[in-house]
Amino acid sequence: MTTKTVIKEHRLSGGGSRFKPSPNHGGTFAQNKADSIVIHFTAGSSFESSVNHLCSEKAKASAHLVIGREGQVTQLVPFNTIAWHAGKSQWKGRTGMNRFSIGIELDNAGELTKNEAGHYLSWFNRVYPPDDVFKGTHRNQSHVSFWHAYSEQQIDKTFAICQLLCEQYGITEIMGHEEIAPRRKTDPGPAFPLEKLRQSIHTDRADDGADDIFALSSQKVVAANKLNVRSGPGVDFEAVAKPLFSGKKVDVIERHGEWSKVEYTQTGWVSSRFLRSQ
Ligand SMILES: [Zn+2]
The missing domain is CATH 3.40.80.10 (Peptidoglycan recognition protein-like)
Structure with missing residues (x-):
């Protein structure tokens, strides 16, 4: 034990x-x-x-x-x-x-790379079995x-x-x-x-009775005529979807400085300055 x-x-x-x-x-x-x-x-x-x-x-x-x-x-x-x-x-x-x-x-x-034989390799050239490989899109x-x-x-x-x-x-x-x-x-x-x-993560510090201080999910409304949706938190990141229009409802699932990662039928980063509460 x-x-x-x-x-x-x-x-x-x-x-x-x-x-x-x-x-x-x-x-x-x-x-x-x-x-x-x-x-x-x-x-x-x-x-x-x-x-x-x-x-x-x-x-x-x-x-x-x-x-x-x-x-x-x-x-x-x-x-x-x-x-x-x-x-x-x-x-x-x-x-x-x-x-x-x-x-x-x-x-x-x-990060692993897939070679021509279909093997997944690390940067130090070790082969990893498919069960040990996660396929996904990096947040940045x-x-x-x-x-x-x-x-x-x-x-x-x-x-x-x-x-x-x-x-x-x-x-x-x-x-x-x-x-x-x-x-x-x-x-x-x-x-x-x-x-x-x-x-x-649960703490007993919360003032409002909720015990989850890390809960980020919250619904917001787009408050700009045309809001760019980007691959990362900043204007240097490329657009990954059609711009959002005023009144569109989105869920904020993450924040990074002045930027919010939003979820609707897609996910992407937008400037928090153009989101307002309902
Ligand atoms: Zn590190």
Whole structure:
């Protein structure tokens, strides 16, 4: 029987988690705590190789946690200390998200390519069976692509640890690296259920009786004569559908700064400035 995982002195304790210190970290967070979590994939070939890489001084990178495909966890940096996982990044008017966030790396090969023989290959040329391949459209792109699927144990563990971190530190937001550095990064990619994770987090902090502070879905109405629908959150992203006209009802399923991802018969990003409540 495994013991329950808890956080003691900013480290995971119990549940089989290990601590292996990385030299790649900054000082402590302001107020000794982060207020958000950033999810990543390692794009590496194995859990151990990624842990070792993030513990080597020359990598100049780290994360608080690495979660493996069997749900194994190694912590590299205490939760009150700044780790180096986000790089150049911005979110809701703040830059350098390392200063505000806990970084979680998931062992995953990242994007795969399909070769002429129909095999799915990682960037380091390993072949993955079709069962391990997720086919989907990345939030920052408009074409279908192939991604290494996450394992169920890994997703379960990630959800449980995020819940624990939210309870312990009052985390208010969970983002993907691809959202805070959309030009440079594609992790954790479409294979990771980021919306589900956000919706799964329950806190008892809510003022209005609702216990789900991450619920984003809300109906809005287009308040512009012609509103462009783009593949990503910004005017530089290409249009992916016919423009929306005034009065069209859409569901907001995600937000990124001044941009909203909306769902109707299609999905795409629009400027939030041209959406109003019903
Ligand atoms: Zn990343």
